[in-house]
Amino acid sequence: MTTPLQKWVQEVSDLMTPDKVYWMNGSDEEAKELAKMAESEKVNGNPILTKLNDKEYPNSYYHRSNPNDVARTEHLTFVCLPNKDDVGSNNIWMDPKEAKEKMNGLFKGCMKGRTMYVIPFVMGNPKSNYAKNCVQFTDSLYVALSMRIMTRVGDVAVERIGNSDDFFKGYHSIGDVNPDRRFIMHFPHENTVMSFGSGYGGNALLGKKCYSLRIGSYLGYKEGWLAEHMIVIGVEDPQGKKTYFLGAFPSACGKTNLALLDPVLKGYKVWTIGDDIAWINVGPDGQLYAINPEAGFFGVAPGTGEKTNPVMIDTLKSDKFFPTLFTNTAVDNDNNTPWWEGLSKEIPENMTEWQGAKYDKTSGKPAAHPNSRFTVSAKCCPTMSDEFENPQGVPISGIIFGGRREKTMPLVYECSSWDHGVFTASIIGSETTAAQAGASGVVRRDPMAMLPFCGYNMADYFTHWLSFKNRAKKLPKIFMVNWFRKDENGKFMWPGFRDNSRILKWMIDRIEGTVEAQEKELGLFPKIEDMDLSNLNISKEIMEKLLSISKEEWKSEIVMIEEFYAKFGDKMPKELKDQLDILKKKFA
Numbered sequence: 001m002t003t004p005l006q007k008w009v010q011e012v013s014d015l016m017t018p019d020k021v022y023w024m025n026g027s028d029e030e031a032k033e034l035a036k037m038a039e040s041e042k043v044n045g046n047p048i049l050t051k052l053n054d055k056e057y058p059n060s061y062y063h064r065s066n067p068n069d070v071a072r073t074e075h076l077t078f079v080c081l082p083n084k085d086d087v088g089s090n091n092i093w094m095d096p097k098e099a100k101e102k103m104n105g106l107f108k109g110c111m112k113g114r115t116m117y118v119i120p121f122v123m124g125n126p127k128s129n130y131a132k133n134c135v136q137f138t139d140s141l142y143v144a145l146s147m148r149i150m151t152r153v154g155d156v157a158v159e160r161i162g163n164s165d166d167f168f169k170g171y172h173s174i175g176d177v178n179p180d181r182r183f184i185m186h187f188p189h190e191n192t193v194m195s196f197g198s199g200y201g202g203n204a205l206l207g208k209k210c211y212s213l214r215i216g217s218y219l220g221y222k223e224g225w226l227a228e229h230m231i232v233i234g235v236e237d238p239q240g241k242k243t244y245f246l247g248a249f250p251s252a253c254g255k256t257n258l259a260l261l262d263p264v265l266k267g268y269k270v271w272t273i274g275d276d277i278a279w280i281n282v283g284p285d286g287q288l289y290a291i292n293p294e295a296g297f298f299g300v301a302p303g304t305g306e307k308t309n310p311v312m313i314d315t316l317k318s319d320k321f322f323p324t325l326f327t328n329t330a331v332d333n334d335n336n337t338p339w340w341e342g343l344s345k346e347i348p349e350n351m352t353e354w355q356g357a358k359y360d361k362t363s364g365k366p367a368a369h370p371n372s373r374f375t376v377s378a379k380c381c382p383t384m385s386d387e388f389e390n391p392q393g394v395p396i397s398g399i400i401f402g403g404r405r406e407k408t409m410p411l412v413y414e415c416s417s418w419d420h421g422v423f424t425a426s427i428i429g430s431e432t433t434a435a436q437a438g439a440s441g442v443v444r445r446d447p448m449a450m451l452p453f454c455g456y457n458m459a460d461y462f463t464h465w466l467s468f469k470n471r472a473k474k475l476p477k478i479f480m481v482n483w484f485r486k487d488e489n490g491k492f493m494w495p496g497f498r499d500n501s502r503i504l505k506w507m508i509d510r511i512e513g514t515v516e517a518q519e520k521e522l523g524l525f526p527k528i529e530d531m532d533l534s535n536l537n538i539s540k541e542i543m544e545k546l547l548s549i550s551k552e553e554w555k556s557e558i559v560m561i562e563e564f565y566a567k568f569g570d571k572m573p574k575e576l577k578d579q580l581d582i583l584k585k586k587f588a
């Protein structure tokens with residue numbers, strides 16, 4: 001008997017006409033075999049993978065992508081629900097019929113001369129009721145190996161799918177890596193994504209942004225849960241008690257560093273559950289529980305170093321999983337090790353830059369691409385929590401939202417209610433940095449850090465968030481943070497990194513009810529004497545500045561928020577408009 005899965009794979013291979021169809025089983029032996037093939041197979045004269053120094057970076061390989069294919073391409077990413085209004089102004093819409101015709105045209109015969117890798121995988125622990133069954137195929141060995149790191153690949157997915165047609169269908173071909181023929185099409189109502197022309201993680205590892213966030217957020221809307229662009233961490237206090245947090249930050253705000261934090265405060269420890277994505281359900285006791293559906297980290301290399309993220313450096317040097325991949329970093333030829341800006345103070349003498357040329361230190365250009373990446377299994381991470389595999393997930397006591405703001409946003413405050421928290425998350429803004437295209441320092445609104453990842457109308461998404469006050473019996477506290485406030489001379493006032501544990505401690509004290517807060521216009525603020533600032537050279541005056549609110553700045557902020565809200569039209573929920581009115585009155 002043919003299962004719906006087998007039937008689908010047959011249909012797809014009839015369309016794409018690969019020379020060979022290979023079903024991945026997720027074993028170590030298979031990964032080693034595929035890596036060997038990737039070392040000998042050449043694309044544009046370069047091997048797909050090159051082995052790195054096994055002593056310093058065990059099981060590690062280097063991959064150089066096409067220079068035109070180094071990041072997510074939001075302008076080529078579509079959400080194709082039948083009704084345009086359902087995708088909102090936060091997405092680009094295409095009629096599903098038109099989108100499928102376009103994609104089928106590109107897919108026709110695209111795997112001639114290539115192998116089609118069929119990748120069955122589960123997002124989440126297969127033992128969890130919250131886990132989801134998925135299958136992606138691809139003609140890229142790099143993508144196939146990356147999927148093994150980022151998801152739970154193997155026969156378990158095929159067994160779970162059985163004779164059902166209810167699984168995520170991911171179509172991927174790297175095609176000819178031509179930006180004019182590059183599309184990432186989402187069909188949330190059909191649990192399907194079609195991606196062509198890119199091998200970049202966010203465009204091609206379809207379990208990640210495409211499924212776990214865009215399709216996942218739509219499924220969550222329909223099924224009563226949330227798929228979020230969030231870290232999941234457990235903070236252990238000196239008595240051994242663990243408090244679980246979620247954290248959402250737009251890019252370039254130190255999200256991964258917080259997920260793998262080595263706290264400066266004595267006796268505290270951060271346990272990692274997730275660095276990018278959380279699926280949040282109301283548990284049987286009425287609390288919110290989160291799982292990380294992924295199995296690895298796809299992180300930005302530049303800026304990752306001993307000071308900023310020592311735990312990630314240990315993770316990258318671990319031998320606990322095969323393989324670890326480095327993409328578009330530079331290579332230090334004397335040691336055959338990957339290198340990027342921020343890894344070490346000294347720039348190695350003999351380097352190849354990310355595009356393959358000899359690196360010229362005097363060029364003023366970075367040696368690694370600013371969005372160069374590592375792909376590494378969670379199994380390699382020494383701070384991975386035992387709860388990572390817990391099928392129920394972890395009970396969430398606090399949600400942290402943040403952005404990068406030189407001014408306006410205080411270091412930390414607590415929201416006074418669920419509605420106020422959802423409002424605060426909906427107005428997150430972050431300044432663009434040099435690592436992003438376009439002008440630096442421009443404030444971009446990025447509600448819940450989900451603007452590029454919400455697979456349906458964001459106004460409906462806000463309504464869905466608000467509905468949790470009725471779905472859950474006990475809700476987490478919501479906090480807002482900004483590690484990036486600067487003084488009049490343009491100097492960061494807060495040390496950040498490991499010292500952010502001081503803020504986590506204050507949040508735990510608030511959750512435990514052991515400290516009081518001061519009510520201000522924006523929410524509930526810490527009293528400076530309640531914050532653990534021991535062994536930190538920071539004056540009371542600076543702390544006051546970090547926690548201050550400028551009426552003038554907030555008046556212009558409110559104008560920007562109104563403009564932003566207007567983009568979502570009539571669907572914008574009343575609760576959020578009411579919150580904006582309350583804020584407006586406070587600064588009138």
Ligand code: OXD
Binds near residue numbers: 072251276298
């Ligand atoms: C990511 C992103 O790659 O948020 O995680 O863009």
Ligand code: MN
Binds near residue numbers: 229276
């Ligand atoms: Mn992300």
